[in-house]
Amino acid sequence: MVTSATLRSYLHLHFLVLIWGFTAVVGLMVSVSPIVLVFYRTFIAVAGLAIVIWVKRKSFSVFNNADLGKMLLTGIILASHWILFFASARVSTASVCLAGMATTSLWTSFIEPFVNKKPVKPLEVALGMMAFAGLYVVFRFEFNHALGLGLALASALLCAIFTVVNSRLVKRYDGFVITFYEMIGASIFTLAFAFVARWQAWTPESPIWPAAADWIWILFLALVCTVYAAAMSVELMKQFSAYLINLTINLEPVYGIALAFFFFGEKERMTSGFYLGTLLILMAVLLYPVLSRWQPSEKSVSGS
Template identity: 30%
Template sequence: MNAAVLQLHLATFLFGLSGVVGQLNTLDVLMVVAGRAGLAALGLFAWARIRGIGLRASRAQQWRFLLIGILLAFHWTSFFLSIRLSSVAVGLLTFSCFPIFVILLGPLFGNARMRLGDFVLVAVLMAGLRLVVPGSLDDASDLAGPLWGIASGLSFAVIQLLNHALVQSEDPVKISVYQNGVASLVLLPLLDASMLPASASDLAQLVFLGLACTALAHTLFIAGMRRVSAQTASMFTYLEPVYGIALAALLLGEIPTPGMMAGGAIILGAVFFAARRQQAASCS
């Protein structure tokens, strides 16, 4: 295994671990997200200074960073709410639908047209989601977690589409510094003193979440991605829920049901074929 692939594996492992840490942590979800984003912004800012990455942004870029930062705050809040209200497996698998949303929303952002096969993939995805959702569809308590997970995936898809143009001309670390910083700042007015970490354990978990699972993971993923093909890097998207679910089973005792595992396999399969179709369309 070469160094780049090892970096991608470690980054994906840390991304998957973030769900487990968020489930273990007893802090309010808003505090978790604000702390994670703020610490990640500080860690990436330090890395940018070490590497000499310029952080100046034009007025137009600042407005885009503001919009994406707000979306990032919503994305992480909905992701951790999904995990708290259901399980790590449900949160990760419903979030993993985001590549399908990228295809569905692509035409609104000037990307490729929708094709008949895309609608088929959506139908397959819905079947997988039904297997993942525990209990009855008539019970709001059963639906809350999965719906927050889907909202997390939808918002992340919009972030990806908005970032697509930015990464063509800007360093991803610079983009992440601004977006994480904004995500933290927009949540500050919603926090109060009662949400602050009251134990060393909660504080340590928050620091680990922000610096290791976000800043370090992001840096490792970018470093690895630059030395492998785009196809190889994209394959690690499918490993995040695998790592996360395995860690949740090991550390939290959250064992997915056979139905959930089958639904997860269907979702990841649909996402894989959606990505392959997107790559084929971009090459044609």
């Protein structure tokens, strides 16, 4: 039986996914390159998280250098995921980018059992493949956005790795502390990457310093989507498996596509095939909590 506390946590997770669905829209509203955008996002997030940890009187310490290294490295994975995510939206549309992210659960269904040394669950693979079938339908009808879909697929793979690694770290550390060190790793990586990109002229037309209007969206990404949403999602990993979290994140295209159409109108209108594929993704999300009730209960599902 689902308790009220579990229901609140699940609704909280959906609220976080709604916030993340808005990030692709935000990425199209700023003038800086995806690399620079992720740098400002993570750099400001470090300051915000430091304040939160200090106010809550939490400890900044970690048990050993190995764990610290894992957090910093995971931050680099997260930064790479965000760079590819925003780049996908830039070269295609926010809707295509979000649809490609729906394969996160498919990647997770293979990565999580491998990392945790557990057998692959047929149900998770089947629903992941269903989500992937939805992506295939999208790809068939939106072939002109192949590059954007490819970048989104790579971003989804990195997102799956990031979530699985965090699901192990959260068993020993507070979510805000984990996110704090990950943002440090991400900001150092993106700063170095931004200099290399400028030196190699990969982003010659993109400014380094954001325009005045950009700061509103950058602060939203840093404080709402990162300090709040990212840290809270890590905390929710104590209750839910990485697979369930990433499967719920598949709703990000649904929320994001609706938001993109609201902000950009006809530019984000897609073919009927696109929406059919998105419907398959939504069905995979809704079927998981129903079908999983008939699966043998496992300790890992509760996030313990």
